[in-house]
Ligand SMILES: Cc1ncc(C[n+]2csc(CCOP(=O)(O)OP(=O)(O)O)c2C)c(N)n1
């Protein structure tokens with residue numbers, strides 16, 4: 001055996017199917033970086049400008065390419081920078097192998113230069129954290145970490161001091177095979193019988209799905225068709241369940257819109273499929289609930305569930321469907337779909353109307369992006385108001401994909417996720433919807449996009465404010481403070497960095513500018529100067545209709561027809577008055 005720990009690590013990554021390592025070099029990482037240099041044909045080192053962005057990118061790359069990816073951060077600050085992005089990977093279920101290099105092993109515990117305690121720092125955002133403190137531990141610790149990333153759909157980390165990764169491995173390697181295949185899990189026949197009984201006893205049934213339906217779209221739509229059940233979704237289920245589905249009735253929750261609130265308010269049975277939807281206040285307490293999830297820890301942890309079924313959604317529905325007869329009464333579905341269509345029409349107000357506020361209506365920009373994007377585009381969405389615009393105005397098609405910081409809710413995710421998604425799926429169009437706050441937080445990544453020529457399309461909703469927080473302050477009666485930001489012309493900044501860059505202030509220029517950005521071969525950024533007072537248009541849900549939901553006013557801000565919101569949104573009201 002004549003290899004270093006670092007060389008074995010890189011071999012292991014290649015064998016596991018990892019093709020990209022995102023990160024930044026550093027002294028303690030040099031042995032690993034040198035091993036990567038020697039393996040350039042098999043594995044690419046993607047040099048980002050901030051390790052946090054590298055982790056966001058690695059997560060998105062893994063999610064779109066269905067391959068594990070890797071990140072590298074050097075001792076102390078280099079790996080600490082990874083933290084926020086790794087949280088995002090973990091919460092998004094992205095398979096990411098993380099390498100945190102560490103200070104010299106002889107110095108650990110002495111308060112040495114750049115010393116941190118990575119085992120503690122990363123404990124909570126990883127499936128596994130292992131420290132390689134001796135060459136004798138190879139290849140076991142890194143195998144366990146890669147295994148935890150691949151099979152556990154999350155982050156597996158190794159911490160390795162620079163001197164240890166340079167050390168020679170003297171012993172014969174005993175390798176374990178990487179286990180990639182997941183088990184098939186489905187509920188027992190007795191539990192399926194109980195589900196059939198509950199479904200049989202219910203009249204108004206609603207399907208509500210999340211990311212767990214991703215590989216079971218056909219089965220979910222068949223179930224909904226069999227039961228004439230409207231289909232609502234959590235954000236993560238939007239790209240799966242909205243596309244090509246006449247029974248799709250929108251989203252509940254903070255970003256909610258469409259007929260689903262009405263549907264949940266009147267249902268007598270809700271089928272929660274593959275969703276760990278956080279905002280339990282939006283889940284009704286009256287109807288009975290059957291929840292299906294392949295992770296039993298999700299069952300009943302948000303809503304009070306009458307029947308919890310541990311199972312993969314596809315497997316479970318394939319077993320359940322033959323036991324269910326086709327229903328004939330579609331009156332509930334038809335009523336909810338009609339309600340939904342009215343909401344959708346109402347949400348068109350600012351798509352067709354320029355508004356009288358200062359700046360472009362973000363609804364118009366998002367809607368134009370939806371119209372002009374390719375059928376299999378990947379959209380990455382910044383945390384903030386962009387989530388509202390994307391939830392409502394990006395229309396899903398069967399090939400489209402939405403990525404956001406769904407579970408972690410971090411700002412600044414959209415641009416680095418777009419970079420990773422484009423690298424992971426070079427043949428697809430990748431469009432980022434960025435907040436001005438979000439873009440500026442990791443703006444150095446413009447240099448990554450330009451320097452590595454990653455042709456992402458960055459669409460900035462520049463309202464010169466941290467808009468979502470500003471709106472949250474207003475709704476609960478705080479005076480907005482600490483939210484406004486003085487921004488540059490982001491189009492000019494982008495152009496200076498080497499991207500195609502434009503700034504758009506007139507509604508008539510929105511579509512032509514998007515078309516130019518999409519047609520441009522390299523990376524492009526459009527700075528849309530949007531109205532800071534644009535609030536999300538509430539759908540026509542009334543307080544009466546949401547009775548039974550434990551909602552506070554602030555939670556209703558994005559989903560309900562609340563007088564306070566309307567009063568605060570003076571420019572919105574005026575415009576609505578003009579056009580409705
Ligand atoms: C890293 C991080 N810092 C702070 C927050 C709290 N936060 C959530 S949304 C938001 C405002 C985002 O502003 P911007 O990117 O301009 O988007 P807008 O809402 O204006 O469209 C803030 C500060 C967060 N989620 N993540």
Ligand SMILES: [Mg+2]
Nearest residue numbers: 436465466467
């Ligand atoms: Mg903003």
